[in-house]
Amino acid sequence: MDTAPGITPRITPRFDLVGLVVSDMAASLAFYRRLGLDIPAGAESAPHVEAALPGGLRIAWDTEDVVRSFDPGWTRPAGGNRVELAFRCAESADVDAVYEELVAAGYRGHLKPWDAVWGQRYAVVLDPDGSGVSLFADTEAV
Incomplete structure (x- = not known):
């Protein structure tokens, strides 16, 4: 790992997962299954779902309620996509x-x-x- 002179090397995290917050888990999983993602059967009623992607990445879906359980102030973004x-x-x-x-x-x-x-x-x-x-x-x- 290259660092600038006088800079202590840092631990570099590895990009591992893309997370989506969804309002309707079943509807979201149905959509992404149509695009070929291998999503576990019966996951529609789960509050958190993960699937492996080619190349070692993962994708995960969390319901809005799950996100609010650890971030009570979370609100659904407005005004367009960010990702x-x-x-x-x-x-x-x-x-x-x-x-x-x-x-x-x-x-x-x-x-x-x-x-x-x-x-x-x-x-x-x-x-x-x-x-x-x-x-x-x-x-x-x-």
Whole structure:
């Protein structure tokens, strides 16, 4: 680990988990299962759920009540997303197919699929709590 002269090296934590606070656990888990996450069966009534992700990361869901149990002053954020999850699709056409499948299942589309100037097919759907979830794939031109 590199440090500046005169600076004592610090312990460096390892990024391990992405946590989502949800208002309806069952609705949230159903949405993320549709995106291919391997979420434990029967977890819909649990107040805290975790799932392993490829590469060793984990994702976790906590109900608003769980968060308030250790942070009584917590309130649901207002005014838009601060964090957005993004799911890579294998091909550009997959972005359109996944977007359409989610919208047909009743989830809200936010940005319909388009060819972004940065070389990706891109779309955004909203999860049950209104957080944006990106779908993307590299375009053939990349």
